[in-house]
Amino acid sequence: xxxxxxxxxxxxxxxxxxxxxxxxxxxxxxxxxxxxxxxxxxxxxxxxxxxxxxxxxxxxxxxxxxxxxxxxxxxxxxxxxxxxxxxxxxxxxxxxxxxxxxxxxxxxxxxx
Amino acid sequence: xxxxxxxxxxxxxxxxxxxxxxxxxxxxxxxxxxxxxxxxxxxxxxxxxxxxxxxxxxxxxxxxxxxxxxxxxxxxxxxxxxxxxxxxxxxxxxxxxxxxxxxxxxxxxxxxx
Numbered sequence: 001x002x003x004x005x006x007x008x009x010x011x012x013x014x015x016x017x018x019x020x021x022x023x024x025x026x027x028x029x030x031x032x033x034x035x036x037x038x039x040x041x042x043x044x045x046x047x048x049x050x051x052x053x054x055x056x057x058x059x060x061x062x063x064x065x066x067x068x069x070x071x072x073x074x075x076x077x078x079x080x081x082x083x084x085x086x087x088x089x090x091x092x093x094x095x096x097x098x099x100x101x102x103x104x105x106x107x108x109x110x111x112x
Numbered sequence: 113x114x115x116x117x118x119x120x121x122x123x124x125x126x127x128x129x130x131x132x133x134x135x136x137x138x139x140x141x142x143x144x145x146x147x148x149x150x151x152x153x154x155x156x157x158x159x160x161x162x163x164x165x166x167x168x169x170x171x172x173x174x175x176x177x178x179x180x181x182x183x184x185x186x187x188x189x190x191x192x193x194x195x196x197x198x199x200x201x202x203x204x205x206x207x208x209x210x211x212x213x214x215x216x217x218x219x220x221x222x223x224x225x
Contacts, residue, residue, distance in 0.1 A: 004154065032212060041201060043116075043216035044155070088155065092212050099168065100212055102155035 003027065006103035013110050019076040020105045021087050022029050026070070029094025033065055036088040038105065042068045044088055048074065081108045115139045118203050118217035125193065126225055133220045134202030143209045144186040146178060149200040161186060162209045174182040193224045210215070 005024045007081065013019040023034075032051055036044035050056045050063040062075040072091075076083055089103040116137045119201075125131050137144065143166040146158040159167035161180040186203055200221050203215040 007222075008152070024197055034212065043218045044214075045216070049213070061198075090212075099157055099160070100214070104152065104154045 003093070003101045006101035006106045008086075008088050008104055009109075010106040011106055011108045013076075013079045014095060015079060015081060015110055015112050017079055019083065019108055019110070021074040021076075021089075021108070022071060023073065023091075023103055024071045025091045025101075027090075027091065027093040028067075028070060028099075030067075030070075030091045032092035032099070033063070033092055034063075034072045034090040034092075035063060035072075036090060036102075038086045038088060040085070048065030050057045065092055076108070079108075081110045081112055084108055084110045115215050116203055116217035118138060118220050120220055121218065122223075124225060126189070127163075127193060127195070130189070130191040131191075132190065132223075133201055133203075135140045135186040135188075135217055137184055137203075137205040137215070137217075138159075139205055139216070141205035141210055141212075142179060143206045143207065143211070144183070145204040145206075146176075146186065146188050147204060147216075149159055149201040149202055151199075155202070160209060163192050167209060190222075193222075195224050198222055198224045207222045 019066045035048040038044040041102045048063040050065045060077045086105040088105045090100045148156045159178045164180045179187040198217045202219045203217040
């Protein structure tokens, strides 16, 4: 079983719609969760972090965490073509001091 | 983005060559990382340095040799690589190893022929 799993996509979303991305993780002791965005040919950049159950909103982005079900999701409201990228879910396992485990990423395509 | 700079951007090398990747960070961070990103595979952590001291070596083959002369510079020395080592090599930094807000460089696209 992969430690952090994401659907590779592509997730095709009409402009203005909500893009919903999911991520599941295997280490029940994980405490910190992150979403990175990576444009084609560019480096990943951190867009959201979440540490406790529930929702966290930042602009058009909402991260949702459910530790009991071991999943974290990212919602992108009012999707724009500039949101087209690969979104990487990253998890800090409970026992690893300085190691982030990444999922394979979900490619999102926002169509005008 | 000029916080973390990697050179070269692209590198093609034969299996018998020796080359080095360079990373420099201008953020005043104390931790630096090497990650490998292969097609259709998750980002893989290779090495972690904290204040020039290696704190993690994630079971990386010895044909990859890191060097951290100071907290601003990180190198990855390559020798006798295999074609399957072709990938995007990303350098990252953070304030400390307890800070997981990683700042990535733009990477070096390595092709081993």
